[in-house]
Amino acid sequence: MEHTKRDHDRYWKTVAFISCFMSIMIFNSFTETYGVLYIYMREPLQTTEYKLSWIGSLMSGFFGITSLLTSVLVERVGSRYTHLLGGLVLASSVMVSSLTSSIYVLYLTLGVLPGVGSSLVFISSTVHLNRLFSRWRPLAAGGATIGGAVAGLVWPQLISSLADAFHWWGALLIHGALVLHMLPCALNIKHKRNMTTIQYHIAVPVTWDSKVQKEALWKRFRGQVTTKAPGYNSFCLSYFFLGLGIMSFPTFIPDYVMTSLPGHTSSEVALIVSISGAGNILGRCLFSVVAMLHPNFPLHISITATIACGLINVIVVLCQNMNDFYITGGFYGLAFGGFSVAWCPMLVRLFGLENLPKFLGGQLLMQGIGSLCGPPLLSYLADVSGQNEIIFYTTGASFISSFLVVLPFLLGRQCGPGHRDDCPVAGVTNQAVELESIDSPV
Template structure:
């Protein structure tokens, strides 16, 4: 045992030396926190509020496109499957731009990247007001606006993880209320703008509103030391050869795509596959909610009110869930709570198969909102549990790319299903099957991994060694924890 502890200490010291070398060459906005620098308060509360606003303007925005869905169909004489590509591309690019966003954060920092995202999304949405074809809308509202959302959303989540360690679950839960805030306000605002100015005027105004992401980004003060002069001198050094550039590119791709995590960390691999499959049907019900309700004779104002109800449920419930899941009993059990919530969320979609009246859809929104609150509260927390914090951004980037595939094809497949059958109920049934199967996959897989890990009496994930203090799945005794405290360079969330 003593030999093992000495080896662990030596490996930690070696890794700490490598980390220090990397930190000496990183820009001031580098997404890795310095040792013991997370304040768990102070300016972190400003970061939290900024993240809430950014998430409200980015993650919740694609659901507002359902307000303009019918108008876009009539304007461009497009079918359901063709029109549904607009929110689909927007959501897919929002996630697929993760590795590019990771590179920008590495080079320019979270603050500059969020500001850049605000400019892109604002320009893209404003330009959408002047499009003359559905293909042009794919480019402006889909690609440009979606990429801007990506550049704003992912750094906001990352810098929040740097500022909060002990209160990380609560901070993630509070930031996720930003999505709920957007769901409760943006549909009503979009419906009002649609009534007063039409879809073109609405897109122009919404584009100006998205520029507020720039203000939020300006408030995201980075943690960490200033950029050393050695780095500036290195940047002006001799030009690298083509072979060296290829090696640098390959190293950069491996670092920012988290392929090593996907290959070696079984928990991350299972989580990524399960969440990717889940996304195929998770957002589809919200995109088709307003068309589904209006197709069954409901007034559009009432249909938009359903999305408001969903948002208000999330606003009320998510902070409470954040406090609840921050209790010590839930440490290491977040994935099971998330899986059960996904299971119930998928089953709630079956409610729409019985009726499309306002009371029935109201009950559906309440059930969907409660389960969605749990999912939104724990999704990033579980990812932070299973990977080290200094690899979180790259792990999130790879997960986002995987999600983007199913997010891209989900709404068009649902639209094609409506075109072929003429019924929206089949969309909700298919979404239910997709989400339920993903929940069962996560639940069974993580239970098996925990059972196997307990039987072998080894640390759960491959990456969760003594050098991985940010992972929640570390199992050490109290005596070992005290000895490790002297050699660890980062703050420990829990043991």
């Protein structure tokens, strides 16, 4: 009986891992391709690069701004239904975008709504995997995020080919159809109440008083926004600086290369983003394994990769030919993959597993605000100065600043000999409405 239950649990963990991998790949395809789409959209829409940059900015901004609400939603209804709602929002918004040629409608359908849908999918997938695995958490979380790197490898070339054959609106329509595959992935996320939650609901009478329900919801949301946990504010400010430049490379590198090296085709330029995606895959595979070697390695990887991303953005302006850009793109993908794969294990190590939804929400909120301001600000600075290089100088500075902000907290942090990977932090606790015990050996 025990053997059968163990096999059953492993089956659902494997299915959940594959589903989260596919969903992360699909929603990351948006951020990896809208820089390529700019090339095809600018002339038909008769608009400027500054106005187009607001699409990606709104997408990244609302990804973070809605993260607090998403983390509350995950706590209340579970990862499966949050994930399912995100897939529906993403698919419908992209297909509607193919039916309009108004830049202002695209701000909503290709900017705001995909940002909201991506937030729903990402946080629900991340929280689900980190609760589901304990011993193999870094490898599971890192392996699932490889889906985002696969999107960076495949989707730029795919969207470029589709746009050449069917124009940009046809490419969006097909893209929306592919996003629909996220829905069966959401249904494969197991929804199971654990004994703690069941006893809690039996012991406390259920009330349907709307005023009480609203007050409880507001109390939980307020708890997501405020916390006394040491380092929380420093990391939130750090992710604001990170948000200012996190989308600059895939957004601006295609246009920068077309301007710096005229005569190259859109497919050749899109290959830079694809090579960055290949480096991203390698980085996530490599560093997800390295992160398991020691509990503190995720923190070290995150710091090193953040600094490397900043330096590589500065090196972009030194590239003289396509081979230089290809190599730089590969190294940027490698560093960004290391940062991405170490992020959640680092938060679990520093702040505890039970507070992961809360810290994800707060940091993604600040990253979203930074992402909302970043691309338009960088485009404006480039237009005013007449030098596109300032985009990558500013991006490099934002990555370095994000590390310097948390440096005092990291230097002052002392881990006692009894520090555990899953030790709780004072603040909101998590009433998990799903999944098996996190002490599972898998």
